[in-house]
Amino acid sequence: MTDFTAYEVKKLLSITAAQPRLLSLKNHFSTSTPAMSQNNNADFKLDKLFDVKGKVALITGGGSGIGLMATQALAVNGAKVYIVGRTEEKLERVAEVYGKDIAGEIIPIAADISKKDEIKKLVEHIKSREKCLCILFNNAGISINTQQTEAKSAEEMSANLFDDENETFEMWTDTYRTNVPQLYFMTTAFLPLLQAAHQHNDNFSGTVINNSSISGIVKTSQHHFAYNASKAAAIHLTSMLANEITQNGLRIRVNSVAPGVFPSEMTASESDDKQKSHIPREKYAEKVPASRPGEDRDMANAILFLATNQYLNGQTVAVDGGYILSAGSGP
Ligand SMILES: NC(=O)c1ccc[n+]([C@@H]2O[C@H](COP(=O)([O-])OP(=O)(O)OC[C@H]3O[C@@H](n4cnc5c(N)ncnc54)[C@H](OP(=O)(O)O)[C@@H]3O)[C@@H](O)[C@H]2O)c1
Numbered sequence: 001m002t003d004f005t006a007y008e009v010k011k012l013l014s015i016t017a018a019q020p021r022l023l024s025l026k027n028h029f030s031t032s033t034p035a036m037s038q039n040n041n042a043d044f045k046l047d048k049l050f051d052v053k054g055k056v057a058l059i060t061g062g063g064s065g066i067g068l069m070a071t072q073a074l075a076v077n078g079a080k081v082y083i084v085g086r087t088e089e090k091l092e093r094v095a096e097v098y099g100k101d102i103a104g105e106i107i108p109i110a111a112d113i114s115k116k117d118e119i120k121k122l123v124e125h126i127k128s129r130e131k132c133l134c135i136l137f138n139n140a141g142i143s144i145n146t147q148q149t150e151a152k153s154a155e156e157m158s159a160n161l162f163d164d165e166n167e168t169f170e171m172w173t174d175t176y177r178t179n180v181p182q183l184y185f186m187t188t189a190f191l192p193l194l195q196a197a198h199q200h201n202d203n204f205s206g207t208v209i210n211n212s213s214i215s216g217i218v219k220t221s222q223h224h225f226a227y228n229a230s231k232a233a234a235i236h237l238t239s240m241l242a243n244e245i246t247q248n249g250l251r252i253r254v255n256s257v258a259p260g261v262f263p264s265e266m267t268a269s270e271s272d273d274k275q276k277s278h279i280p281r282e283k284y285a286e287k288v289p290a291s292r293p294g295e296d297r298d299m300a301n302a303i304l305f306l307a308t309n310q311y312l313n314g315q316t317v318a319v320d321g322g323y324i325l326s327a328g329s330g331p
Pocket of ligand 1: 060061062063064065066067084085086087088090111112113114139140141142178211212213214215258259260261262263264265266267
């Protein structure tokens with residue numbers, strides 16, 4: 001690149017006293033040199049833009065639903081993916097069904113990420129096997145209780161929301177414990193391994209993706225106040241972590257994905273023998289502008305984007321088929 005305009009170069013070249021220096025300048029700016037005739041088209045290839053080959057990833061809740069979609073997106077494209085959950089059989093089944101004949105690897109680890117000592121053990125385990133962690137997907141989450149919010153009187157609304165025996169302070173704090181503080185503890189525990197990522201991966205900055213939800217954005221409670229409040233907290237926690245990490249000059253990006261409705265054990269109540277869940281398409285024909293629930297490829301595409309885009313930091317990316325457009329966002 002040059003700091004000179006064409007006019008300035010022409011003027012410089014007309015000064016004969018400075019001939020030798022100017023000749024070399026002319027060569028430098030010449031458009032016919034091989035260096036200038038090459039272009040950077042190769043950088044635009046999909047396998048360059050979304051390159052996760054050889055990257056080490058950890059996905060919590062990788063045994064079902066959105067975590068499994070992310071596991072496949074990364075492992076099929078060459079990443080070594082550790083999947084974490086409380087139920088070992090689910091994780092083993094995922095490794096068995098999806099871990100064969102792919103470019104990457106799927107490695108199960110049973111752990112409860114709502115416990116600080118288990119997070120510590122997880123870090124030690126990864127540290128003993130890997131030089132760094134490139135991608136941390138804090139995906140595990142729970143939703144415990146649903147309520148009838150529609151009511152014709154104050155008494156009825158109060159009875160629905162207050163008298164419901166499952167709606168307790170404990171239920172609220174259990175939901176919060178799994179959906180919010182674990183994002184903080186997982187991210188802060190893995191900082192040194194995440195920071196090491198750019199030294200071992202051609203400047204690829206270590207990246208954290210928190211799974212929040214459109215539930216933390218829309219103004220409706222969707223019949224689960226506690227869950228939606230926890231997801232709003234997850235979105236703000238993502239911004240705070242991204243900010244503090246950046247303030248300290250660390251090479252780690254923190255973003256969040258806010259999915260709309262995707263099939264999972266949470267939304268379909270079960271999964272099949274391949275750990276996949278199903279929601280009838282018609283169920284969302286009228287409820288979402290896309291007229292359907294999200295699919296594997298919708299989430300896979302978003303995860304690859306969030307993991308690889310080196311210029312994305314502190315953001316929440318909604319992947320919701322237009323759900324927020326129709327439901328309306330809160331403040
Ligand atoms: N599906 C959707 O429509 C949707 C929309 C927006 C956001 N989300 C978010 O997406 C994330 C994944 O949920 P999902 O919908 O895919 O449901 P899911 O199929 O139930 O997946 C959640 C996973 O998290 C694991 N998990 C839960 N608590 C854990 C803990 N304490 N330690 C370790 N693992 C734990 C579960 O496995 P174990 O029970 O075996 O531990 C399970 O595999 C959640 O954060 C959810 O809030 C989902």
